[in-house]
Amino acid sequence: MGAGTVLREAPPRIDAEAQVVVIGAGACGLTAALRAKAGGADVLVLERDASPSGSTSMSSGFVPAASTRFQRAIGVDDDTSQLFEADILAKSGGKSDRHLTHLASRTIGEALEWLADAHGIEWIVLDDFLYPGHSRHRMHAVPEKTGAALLARLLAATERADIPVVTEARVSRLYADANNRITAVEISRPKGNSEILACENLILACNGYGGNRELVARHIPEIARATYYGHEGNKGDALYWGEALGCELKHLSGYQGHGSLAHPHGILISWALMMEGAIQVNVRGERFSNENGGYSEQAVNVLRQPEGIAWNIYDERIHEFALNFPDYREAVEASAIRHAADPTELAAITRLPASTLEKTFEEIAKYRAGTAKDPFGRDFTARPGLNPPYHAVRVTGALFHTQGGAKIDDHARVLDRTGKPLPNLFAGGGSACGVSGPDVSGYLSGNGLLTAIAFGFLAGTFSAQRAGR
Numbered sequence: 001m002g003a004g005t006v007l008r009e010a011p012p013r014i015d016a017e018a019q020v021v022v023i024g025a026g027a028c029g030l031t032a033a034l035r036a037k038a039g040g041a042d043v044l045v046l047e048r049d050a051s052p053s054g055s056t057s058m059s060s061g062f063v064p065a066a067s068t069r070f071q072r073a074i075g076v077d078d079d080t081s082q083l084f085e086a087d088i089l090a091k092s093g094g095k096s097d098r099h100l101t102h103l104a105s106r107t108i109g110e111a112l113e114w115l116a117d118a119h120g121i122e123w124i125v126l127d128d129f130l131y132p133g134h135s136r137h138r139m140h141a142v143p144e145k146t147g148a149a150l151l152a153r154l155l156a157a158t159e160r161a162d163i164p165v166v167t168e169a170r171v172s173r174l175y176a177d178a179n180n181r182i183t184a185v186e187i188s189r190p191k192g193n194s195e196i197l198a199c200e201n202l203i204l205a206c207n208g209y210g211g212n213r214e215l216v217a218r219h220i221p222e223i224a225r226a227t228y229y230g231h232e233g234n235k236g237d238a239l240y241w242g243e244a245l246g247c248e249l250k251h252l253s254g255y256q257g258h259g260s261l262a263h264p265h266g267i268l269i270s271w272a273l274m275m276e277g278a279i280q281v282n283v284r285g286e287r288f289s290n291e292n293g294g295y296s297e298q299a300v301n302v303l304r305q306p307e308g309i310a311w312n313i314y315d316e317r318i319h320e321f322a323l324n325f326p327d328y329r330e331a332v333e334a335s336a337i338r339h340a341a342d343p344t345e346l347a348a349i350t351r352l353p354a355s356t357l358e359k360t361f362e363e364i365a366k367y368r369a370g371t372a373k374d375p376f377g378r379d380f381t382a383r384p385g386l387n388p389p390y391h392a393v394r395v396t397g398a399l400f401h402t403q404g405g406a407k408i409d410d411h412a413r414v415l416d417r418t419g420k421p422l423p424n425l426f427a428g429g430g431s432a433c434g435v436s437g438p439d440v441s442g443y444l445s446g447n448g449l450l451t452a453i454a455f456g457f458l459a460g461t462f463s464a465q466r467a468g469r
């Protein structure tokens with residue numbers, strides 16, 4: 001039986017049951033489970049991996065939210081969900097799904113405060129750097145500032161709440177009746193055996209299809225040959241089930257890319273370096289874009305360069321700043337970061353043509369002095385210039401996660417193609433349509449965990465309300 005099958009028959013047996021079954025133990029699934037349990041439902045989480053990690057634990061763990069008490073605690077008291085919503089729409093050129101953008105931006109603050117109050121998940125607001133496209137400091141993170149720590153804290157809360165997370169439990173197919181009500185799910189175990197679990201409500205929190213080459217090639221051909229840097233287990237099961245159930249699937253060409261993945265080390269080099277003054281050149285030593293644009297669309301720009309490679313070049317000041325990021329420190333330890341005393345040594349260690357590199361530096365000096373304009377439109381006057389010694393890292397463009405999926409309503413219920421909610425199916429995170437629109441350039445920093453936590457929160461709340469009915 002192929003991936004994402006829906007069987008239109010009664011299950012042959014039932015091995016266990018739960019009022020709310022959640023597929024996937026990432027940020028979305030665990031938030032949904034915690035919320036459903038708090039709403040009085042009997043909840044079960046099914047996770048294909050032996051140890052839950054998901055894209056959530058690979059992420060930087062930064063969650064944007066507006067008008068939270070965590071922001072107010074550091075003096076950010078003029079942010080609103082309307083402002084946040086406007087920033088999301090500005091990034092996508094107005095192409096994000098407006099209903100979902102409104103829903104996510106107004107829900108996320110409440111969700112983060114609830115996770116803190118009900119489950120002791122602490123949030124700090126990052127104010128050392130304004131993420132591109134965000135008009136206020138609104139990036140929240142757990143104190144360790146990593147996605148792994150965020151997932152660990154959610155898992156610990158799930159354990160304290162006595163919610164079973166069944167691992168090595170890949171949901172291979174769904175059973176649905178003639179009214180599109182999901183009656184049960186089948187899980188396949190690594191040794192080949194299977195179990196069937198009846199459910200009153202089902203939450204799809206199994207992310208998107210970044211880990212499925214065939215689906216990426218079908219929906220996002222421009223990134224099909226790039227490295228996929230998200231969780232390999234995200235095979236697009238929610239998309240297959242959505243297709244089989246006749247759900248409205250939206251913005252399937254939308255995705256988050258990243259134009260700065262250390263190559264071949266496969267370590268994320270934060271785009272904050274570019275915002276601080278770093279530049280990107282191709283293997284010919286030439287700049288090719290405005291590096292202060294979005295890091296998502298830069299994936300495509302980098303992949304278009306010879307060999308699909310770029311060099312990030314910066315100086316000691318930016319290197320010191322970058323050491324604040326755990327990923328960057330990892331890149332230093334992995335010897336991905338090269339050091340050079342002057343432009344000649346920089347050209348030698350990167351094997352970039354010295355004359356072109358020198359010309360690139362001369363041009364930037366003119367843009368900074370205001371005697372010439374950058375043809376790519378970057379404003380070099382805002383940050384200090386680059387001074388020796390230099391640092392450089394070889395990078396490529398990558399696919400981080402897909403942004404399209406099932407269209408949901410205010411209660412995170414999955415809608416069919418006529419706009420009607422399915423009786424008992426919910427979705428969030430990468431399984432639902434996101435707020436980034438249909439293009440790579442629509443992704444505003446944090447859109448991923450935004451919809452994972454906000455829509456997971458809604459799915460948990462409203463699935464619990466329906467439990468036992």
Ligand SMILES: Cc1cc2nc3c(=O)[nH]c(=O)nc-3n(C[C@H](O)[C@H](O)[C@H](O)COP(=O)(O)OP(=O)(O)OC[C@H]3O[C@@H](n4cnc5c(N)ncnc54)[C@H](O)[C@@H]3O)c2cc1C
Pocket residue numbers: 023024025026027028029046047048049052053054055056057058059060061062063064169170171172205206207208229230231233234235237268400401428429430431445446447448449450452
């Ligand atoms: C390198 C990187 C950095 C990122 N940084 C950020 C950031 O700072 N901020 C931000 O907002 N976003 C970021 N993102 C995006 C963010 O990680 C995702 O948007 C978010 O984690 C999605 O959460 P999720 O719960 O939907 O999916 P996941 O965390 O991927 O969880 C889905 C789970 O479902 C499981 N699963 C899949 N199929 C099945 C099945 N059939 N049966 C059972 N289990 C299944 C998977 O194993 C997985 O554990 C980043 C992504 C990457 C790759």
